[in-house]
Amino acid sequence: MMTTLVAARVSLSPSRVGAVINRNVGALRSGPAYWVVLISGFFEPLLYLLSIGVGVGALVGDLTVDGHTMSYAAFVAPAMLAVSAMSGALAETTFNFFFKLKYMKTFEAVLATPVRPFEIALGELVWAVVRGSVYTAIFLGFMVALGLSSVAGALAAFPATVLVGLAFGAVGMWVSTLMRGWQDFDLMGTGQFAMFLFSGTFSPVQNYPVGVEVLIQLTPLYHAVELVRGLCTGIVGPGLLVNAAYLVVMTVGGLWLASRRVEKMLCE
Amino acid sequence: MADQPLIHARGLVKRFGDFTAVAGIDLDVAPGEAFGFLGPNGAGKSSTMRMIGCVSTPTQGELRILGMDPVRDGTRIRARLGVCPQLDNLDPDLNVRENLTTYARYFGLSRAESRKRADELLEFVQLADRAEGKVEPLSGGMKRRLTIARAMVNDPDLVLLDEPTTGLDPQARHLVWERLFRLKQRGTTLVLTTHYMDEAEQLCDRLVVMDAGKIVAEGSPRSLIQTYSTAEVVELRFADGLDANADYAAKLDGIGERIDPLPDRILLYADDGDDAVSEVHRRGLAPASVLVRRSTLEDVFLQLTGRTLVD
Numbered sequence: 368m369m370t371t372l373v374a375a376r377v378s379l380s381p382s383r384v385g386a387v388i389n390r391n392v393g394a395l396r397s398g399p400a401y402w403v404v405l406i407s408g409f410f411e412p413l414l415y416l417l418s419i420g421v422g423v424g425a426l427v428g429d430l431t432v433d434g435h436t437m438s439y440a441a442f443v444a445p446a447m448l449a450v451s452a453m454s455g456a457l458a459e460t461t462f463n464f465f466f467k468l469k470y471m472k473t474f475e476a477v478l479a480t481p482v483r484p485f486e487i488a489l490g491e492l493v494w495a496v497v498r499g500s501v502y503t504a505i506f507l508g509f510m511v512a513l514g515l516s517s518v519a520g521a522l523a524a525f526p527a528t529v530l531v532g533l534a535f536g537a538v539g540m541w542v543s544t545l546m547r548g549w550q551d552f553d554l555m556g557t558g559q560f561a562m563f564l565f566s567g568t569f570s571p572v573q574n575y576p577v578g579v580e581v582l583i584q585l586t587p588l589y590h591a592v593e594l595v596r597g598l599c600t601g602i603v604g605p606g607l608l609v610n611a612a613y614l615v616v617m618t619v620g621g622l623w624l625a626s627r628r629v630e631k632m633l634c635e
Numbered sequence: 636m637a638d639q640p641l642i643h644a645r646g647l648v649k650r651f652g653d654f655t656a657v658a659g660i661d662l663d664v665a666p667g668e669a670f671g672f673l674g675p676n677g678a679g680k681s682s683t684m685r686m687i688g689c690v691s692t693p694t695q696g697e698l699r700i701l702g703m704d705p706v707r708d709g710t711r712i713r714a715r716l717g718v719c720p721q722l723d724n725l726d727p728d729l730n731v732r733e734n735l736t737t738y739a740r741y742f743g744l745s746r747a748e749s750r751k752r753a754d755e756l757l758e759f760v761q762l763a764d765r766a767e768g769k770v771e772p773l774s775g776g777m778k779r780r781l782t783i784a785r786a787m788v789n790d791p792d793l794v795l796l797d798e799p800t801t802g803l804d805p806q807a808r809h810l811v812w813e814r815l816f817r818l819k820q821r822g823t824t825l826v827l828t829t830h831y832m833d834e835a836e837q838l839c840d841r842l843v844v845m846d847a848g849k850i851v852a853e854g855s856p857r858s859l860i861q862t863y864s865t866a867e868v869v870e871l872r873f874a875d876g877l878d879a880n881a882d883y884a885a886k887l888d889g890i891g892e893r894i895d896p897l898p899d900r901i902l903l904y905a906d907d908g909d910d911a912v913s914e915v916h917r918r919g920l921a922p923a924s925v926l927v928r929r930s931t932l933e934d935v936f937l938q939l940t941g942r943t944l945v946d
Contacts, residue, residue, distance in 0.1 A: 386740035393737050394728035472724035478690055479718040480741035480789075481710045634690050635651070 383482045387490025409502040412447035432571050435602050444515040445596035446568035451506050452528035455499025456536030465543040478633055488626040496532040503528040516599045523598040531591040534614035537621025544628035562588040639702055640665055641793050641824055646696035649682045656682035658848035669819045671839035672828040679848040680828035684797050688718050717786035721797040723778045725770045732766040735788055742789040756784040776807025796827040812837050832932035851939045863938045864930040865892050867908035871901045871922040890914045
């Protein structure tokens with residue numbers, strides 16, 4: 368669906384996008400260094416799930432949201448899954464993308480070929496989501512094993528995590544084209560952490576004052592958590608469409624802005 | 636169609652904000668030609684190359700590459716170009732062969748074709764024994780040769796080389812020149828920039844001298860030397876030179892075609908260098924060192940711009 372949307376804007380060559388992905392597959396073989404950056408993105412949400420979801424959950428007991436009662440761990444787990452999808456894609460489209468853009472001059476070399484800026488952006492994003500999805504799939508396996516999600520719920524949530532990865536990956540890519548240097552990544556990390564704590568991850572957003580609740584509802588991770596949680600738990604309502612639409616807009620907008628920035632930076 | 640120029644430019648201008656990098660140049664490069672842009676850093680060579688490579692949009696003027704419009708047909712043009720940038724941007728995450736195979740995929744070559752092409756090219760640039768190795772430990776000359784191989788991966792009609800031997804030691808330079816000469820013999824059209832006179836003389840059939848965004852001279856290396864210089868040049872150094880060179884120049888007046896006093900030496904332009912040296916001695920002058928040499932493009936550049944090409 369997204370590809371057709373985008374293809375309407377620019378003529379796009381799947382083989383060139385594939386070649387951009389192919390480069391990253393080749394780079395995987397270069398050794399463990401490439402993997403390290405993504406490991407934290409996977410383990411952090413899992414550790415939070417175990418410590419807070421299961422540990423603190425034992426003190427909290429069950430939780431009732433919109434008339435549905437569930438264990439605290441079952442409430443937290445989908446949120447951690449969404450966070451995992453976000454971090455997985457972001458690690459690739461921020462640190463790695465920035466490095467290729469600014470220091471390795473990878474994209475400069477690629478742009479001398481028929482490949483276009485948009486095809487680079489799309490290829491890098493697809494790659495980021497493919498990698499991130501390996502982690503979300505493992506995470507879903509943990510959830511099913513711990514009884515925090517049904518198999519059906521996990522299968523329904525998986526495509527949603529792909530959308531979450533696309534959305535955050537695309538916007539993250541755009542943001543990394545605006546970065547002046549590594550120090551700016553600290554700022555981004557802080558923003559990411561704030562969203563991580565407050566986006567309905569550890570407690571329902573209705574617990575906050577109305578002003579704060581509305582503010583949270585404007586930020587992206589909230590929509591990612593709502594969508595993934597809804598599909599995991601099977602508590603489905605029309606609101607999920609709004610969440611999904613928000614993420615689609617992020618994906619398309621982020622990609623478009625990122626490729627425009629790359630073009631502006633490298634094709635001046 | 637066969638005689639259509641591969642590059643055709645009229646009044647080509649590139650501006651970055653207030654700065655004019657290329658100030659209106661006209662060019663035609665024919666198939667099979669080895670064409671050079673000669674000039675100091677900042678002359679506008681690289682900006683011109685980037686426009687030809689379709690990664691930079693002309694601000695003004697007409698530009699056709701392979702008969703196509705770079706703005707509209709950039710993708711189709713780039714498919715037929717080979718680009719060797721000024722700074723090596725090889726991929727350190729990939730090994731030597733993968734640098735070529737991965738690049739070939741951007742041009743739509745199949746996996747098998749890419750592999751075949753990579754092995755041929757590694758042979759050509761004498762890096763076959765490093766195929767499985769990493770890029771980082773390669774010497775500057777090897778990296779440069781690998782970059783040239785990468786530029787050849789799509790069997791291009793036109794190869795753009797931005798300062799192909801800058802920063803290389805003499806041996807490495809000669810090896811690169813030799814490989815480029817072979818490409819030229821095969822009929823590949825080469826367009827290169829350089830600020831080395833000897834490089835331009837070695838490789839280029841025709842060249843333009845650029846200075847401050849403009850073309851100040853055009854022709855074959857030989858014809859440029861004939862037009863803007865003399866057959867030979869005598870370099871005189873006096874023991875008390877530096878401040879005294881202007882005085883010496885006055886005393887040398889009338890010898891040869893032209894006299895150029897530089898801070899460290901005096902250049903005497905003459906068709907017969909030995910005659911000129913005899914005349915110097917006849918006038919009772921005793922330079923500390925005398926060198927008679929053939930005229931080079933450096934002399935042309937000095938004559939055209941009034942400065943030596945050192946930057």
